[in-house]
Amino acid sequence: MRTEIVIRHIGLVLIFNAIFLFISFLISLFLAESSAASLLYSALVALVFGLFxxxxxxxSDYLTILEGTSIVVFGWLTTCLVGSLPYILWGGEFSVIDAWFESVSGFTTTGSTIINDIEALPKGLLFWRSATHWLGGIGIILFTILILPGSNTSKLVLLNTEMSPLAKTNFKYRAVEILRILIYVYLGLTVLETVLLKVAGMSFFDAVNHSFATIATGGFSTKNLSIASYNSISIEVIIMIFMVLSGVHFGLTFNTITGNKKNLFKSSIFKAYISFLFIGIVLVALKLYLNGMYSWWDSVRYASFQVISLGTTTGFATVDTAHWPSFTIIVLIYFTIQCAMIGSTSGGLKFDRIFIFFKSILKQIKSIQHPRAVLSLKIDGNPINEKTELHTMIFIILYLGIILITTLLLTFLNIDTLTAFSGSAATIGNVGPGFAHVSSLGNYSDLPNLGKLILSINMILGRLEIFGIISLLFIKSWK
Amino acid sequence: MKIKSKILAGFMLLIFMLLIAGAMSIYEFSRIGNSVKALIDNNYKTIEASKTMIEALEREDSGILLLISGQWKKGRTILESADSSFIAAFEKAQNNLTEENEEDHINQIREVYASYKAKWELPIVGTYKENSMEWYLNEVHDNFLQVKIEVEDLMTLNQESMYKEASALKQQSHRALMPGIIAIVSALVFLILFNFFIRRIFVRPIQKITESVKNFHQSSEGLKSDITYHDEFEVLENEIQQLIQRLRIKNEN
Known part of the structure; x- marks a missing residue:
């Protein structure tokens, strides 16, 4: 492996970070905030290490798969490290571990926070916090390879490493074209949501920050009470629509906008995904209403927002779910594990794998009924090969295994079971809020430092789809 | 880029980063200095003046009790001395208005103190007030407590502000310290990277050229070192190639 080539690419990623840190610095400088110096110094450190x-x-004209994997994994780790610098330098509620947790949570678009008083943060730092979501949402490596110079062969290797193979099934374009589509949809949705939120009554600053967090399916808000602080139905509806749009395959969204036949409405995965969300909303709303917690209208309103928020891995909140009935919590935990569609900005397990899992069960039943039949798994007419099917099953088992292990580790640190389990599922799924102590309007500040480190590893595993990181641990098998 | 420029550029980046960290630390430390000065100027002076006023009030209260007990000379001496120290301290606080609502507190103190003073300025010894604890409790003591409470409020206002400033100072000291720590850690990482690049970019080409010269001796093949950088190493390789060519021509002749 050419280590110097890996370092060079990570340097390019850092330059990209430096640009957004500098924009955050300008905001702080303009508002004469205490975070200006911290942001400027962080930008300079990122720039120096990027230029060096x-x-x-x-x-280089080419990259090997090992080099591509190393660039993606170490690029993400370095980005998270540099992203924590402004928090460490500024101080306030941030210890070094907390700053790392917040940065990882931002870049992996998890949205779990350790901050108790978000509104006390300077606006420059709040913008940086949202920018980490936005950069992480589409994958900072993808941003970098599209904008910065490099050969198409290198870009293809990085794209294959950064993006799930399943995500590419709905793209029939070259690597650079796929990147362009992703960026167009990403930018378009961000601008559109910002405008709509501004019209709905948010300040421009809040609208930009919430758009960054929605489109990236992140969940960092500029308010202590998240979206609940606005208590506005129009804002909630806009955010719900954009959460759903950000949770579906960007290629399908692009095809729908451009009038392509292979669009959202023809996708069986999209239809199933929307159906699952709808069933979830109905179940939660019904239970909330029958328990007499809210009126029917409020039950629908809160259930819709929370199910969509967790089902798209965003993590915004309009109500504290900590005291909701156990049934609703179990439904919401399902959505925390399910996550959104592949090819979107969300992380975690992804609905497509659940879909393949169910189809695979049906296939197994049929193969028992007709032992001699040659059965193949198809989605929208496209055959899913045995290798992909097996990979999906292993991924699901590994994913659930990691949730189990981290839950065990957290309970070893004397964290209660619901907090530990929901926190593990919410971090590996890049969802954000869990239940009990880490509920929708709570935060992760009370967890022990070791617990925060474990959960930050979960977030990175969820973002990089587990295998990327694990494969680097088996360095001998690369030879 | 030439080797000299590459090394210089690397060092320049390191120096730049350290200079900025130093400048940031100096800036934050100078802010701490200014904040400490402001802390003393803004709040500490008023807190000290408030303490003096409370002490003067206590002495005035003793003076009044002495007058009630018939000790005219001692009572009046204490009252006059305490009054002058109260007024001096009050003027200090009055001239050091730094907090929001501080002026309201000063005006309130002025008003209630004037009312209190009016009570004991008039003769006490030889009047119905002498030996009358009833007069003291009904007409003087409440006034005394009122002035004391107002002064204490002024002191609390400044103490709270001082606490806030001190908390901010803690943050500032953190902000002054962290760039230094990050600069040290970054410089260490930088040096490790620098060492890595020097080995890869400078030492490896020398090894390659040496190896290819050795191979040339052994196999008499052309000199090939696979150097891809356009710097002095490329020039060196070309020079060696030319030297070999010249020697070859010379030998053939």
């Missing part, structure tokens, strides 16, 4: 390898290492 460019002096010594020439660009």
């Amino acid at each position: 390898p460019l002096i010594y290492v020439k660009s």
Whole structure:
């Protein structure tokens, strides 16, 4: 492996971070905030470490798979580390571990926070917090490879490493074209949501920050009470629509907008995904109403927002779900594990795998009924090969295994079972809020430092789809 | 880019980062200095003046009790001395208005103190007030307590503000310290990277050239070192190639 090439690419990623840190600095400077110096210094550190390898290492026309994987994994880790610098430098509620947790949570679009008083943060730092979501949402590596120079072969290797293979099934374009589509949809949705939120009554600053967090399916808000602080139905409806749009395959959204036949409405996965969300809303709303917690209208309103928020891995809240009935909590935990569609900005297990899992069960039943039949698994007419099917099953088992292990580790640290389980599922799924102590309007500040570190590893595993990181641990098998 | 420029650029980046960290620390430390000065100027002076006023009030209260007990000379001496120290302290506080609502507190103190003073300025010894605890409790003591409460409120206002400033100072000291720590850690990482690049970019080409010269001796094949950088190493390789060519021509002749 050419380590210098890996370092050079990570340097490019850091330059990209430096640009957004500098924008955050300008906001702080303009508002004469205490975070200006912290943001400027962080931008300079990112820039210096970004430029340094460019002096010594020439660009390369090709990348090996090991180099691509190393760039993606170490690029994400370095980005999270540099992203924590402004928090560490500024101080306030941030210890070093807390700053790391917040940064990882931002870049992986998890949205779990350790901050008790979000509104006390300077606006420059709040913007950086949302920017980490936005950069992480589409994958900072993808941003970098599209905008910065490099050969198409290198871009293809990085795209294959950063993006799930299943995500590419709805793209019939070249690597650079796929990247362009992703960026167009991403930018378009961000601008549109910002405008709509501004019209609905949010300040421009809040509208931008909430758009960043919605489109990236992140969940960081600029308010202590998240979306509940606005108590506005129009804002909630806009955010719900954009949460759903951000939770579906961007290629399908692009095809729908451009009038392509292979669009959202023709996708059986999209139809199933929307049906699941709808059933979830009905079940939660019904239980809330029957328990006499809210009126029917409020039950529907709160259930819709919470189910969509968790089912798209965003994590915004309009109500504290900590005291909701156990049935609703179980339904919401299902959505926390299910996550959104592949090809969207969300992380975690992804609905497509659940869909393949159910189809695979049906296939197994049929194969028992007709032992001699040659059965193949198809989605929208496209055959899913045995390798993909097996990979999906292993992924689901590994995913659930990690949730189990981290739950065990957290309970070993004397964290109660519901907090530990929901926290583990919410972090590996890049959802954000869990239940009990880490509920929708709560935060992760009370967890022990070791617990925060375990959960931050979960977030990175969820974002990088587990195998990327694990494969680097088995360095010998690369040879 | 030439080797000299590459090394210089690397060092320049390191120096730049350290200079900025130093500048940030100096800036934050100077802010701490200013904040400490402001802390003393804004709040500490008023807190000290408030303490003096409370002490003067206590002495005035003793003076009044002495007058009631018939000790005219001692009572009046204490009252005059306490009054002058109260007024001096009050003027200090009055000239050091730094907090929101502080002026309201000063005006309130002025008003209630004037009312209190009016009670004991008039003769006490030889009047119905002498030996009358009833007069003291009904007409003087409440006034005394009122002035004391107002002064204490002024002191609390400044103490709270001082606490806030002190908390902010803690943050500032954190902000002054952290760039230094991050600069040290970054410099260490930087040096590790620098060492890595020097080995990869400078030492490896030398090894490659040496190896290819050795191979040339052994196999008499052309000199090939696979150097891809356009710097002095490329020039060196070309020079060696030319030297070999010249030697070859010379030998053939």
